[in-house]
Amino acid sequence: MxxxxxxxxxxxxxxxxxxxxxxxxxxPNENIQRSLELDSFDFLKILTAMNEEFRVEVPEKDYSQVDTLEKMAEYFLRRA
Amino acid sequence: MPSLGADMESAVLMEWLVKEGDSVSKGQVIAEVETSKGVIEIEVFDEGVIEKLLVEPETECAVGMPLAIIRAKGEEEAKKDISKEEPTPTKAVAEVKKEETPREERLKVSPAARKRAQELGVDLTTLTTRDAAIRLREVEAAATPTMETPKKTKELKTGKKDGMRQAIATAMSRSNAEIPHYYLSSAINMTPALTYLEELNETRSVKERILPVAMLVRAVVLALEEVPELNGFWLDNEHVMSQEIHPGIAIALRQGGLITPALLNAQEMNLDSLMLSMSDLISRTRANKLRSSEMTKQTITITNLGDLGVDSVFGVIYPPQLAVVGLGTIRDEPWAEGDALCVRKVMRATLAGDHRATDGRVGAKFLERLNKLLQNPKELL
Known part of the structure; x- marks a missing residue:
């Protein structure tokens, strides 16, 4: 991967x-939700789709580690 | 053709999903129409048999025009047309005419397709559809190759949603001219509810998690059951309360504008089913897949601007509804408890109420109930 x-x-x-x-x-380094005006439902749907693809669960307490494209990619790379 | 929104004057009947002689039941989707807000599924409001379809697909129909004759169950000869069946509270709004935008001559184009073409910069005269009306999908297909360039994307972002803007303008002007609003605001300690939700979500996979906003909507619905005066309509100078709670959820569209489809029969949902229904409603709103009842049955509006960093929302009531509940951002704030000063997650809940129907006392009671429910989050399951 x-x-x-x-x-x-x-x-x-x-x-x-x-x-x-x-x-x-x-x-890459902007807050995904704020910069793209995504609501909390959209963000949850992104995490759900990523979970289905890579089988990685992001617990709520880790949300701050996946809030930009760069950070989310690294988070999944370490765990996928 | 039922009125599906404040500004709607006509819509194009795209497809019949039933044929003559079919039995239909209450709530069944019988046709798809295209309006300025996209494709909407038309539901039937009574049991019966389709006696006659009066309109061919691809026909533009004015609001109020009969689309079909449905023989009611048990009735032999008496005929009714479906456009008369539904008591649409928004119908009155439709009386306020908006100025028509000039149309390309002799082109049959559905309203949604015309609007999309404007946004995407597609020249409708370049589209040929063998005499059939130009629909949304033809416009989008024509625009696809040019959408890749950054220049076009920019135009898309600033593109006007004319029909929708007009609808909002009409409804909001009427609201501010006719409805004497009163406004109330309450700071709510959200720490108990959020802590409870965190514990609940810890044991759940991503797709089963509950969002704070779903819990808030659930709390609003339960508070409305206790203070039903705010749930319903002001119709013909009369306060009409609704037994069913169909909160209109304000969903801002990123390309501009706003739709507030109804979360139908929210009083029958628990927290899990409400979360699923809300998620589904938002997806279908963005995908232009709403049903006619979802566009017309709202009994109250809930607007949540928390995701955008707003503290308090002072809403404008969508006539003929009676109130707007506003939810702000949840923030860490100093909070006094007994003698101690501590930091808590705090949210401001607001209520804009129609003073013809209710007084501040009723609104205050509602906010107090909402607060109490959120301090006992177990009750919200």
């Missing part, structure tokens, strides 16, 4: 769950 592959999966899931978001709007 490479970090690029995980990033691609995250971006694909974001675009599926929030089709109005443009791919160029996703900045």
């Amino acid at each position: 490479t970090i690029d592959k995980i990033k691609k999966a995250i971006i694909k899931n974001i675009l599926e769950i929030a089709p109005e978001v443009g791919e160029d709007e996703i900045e």
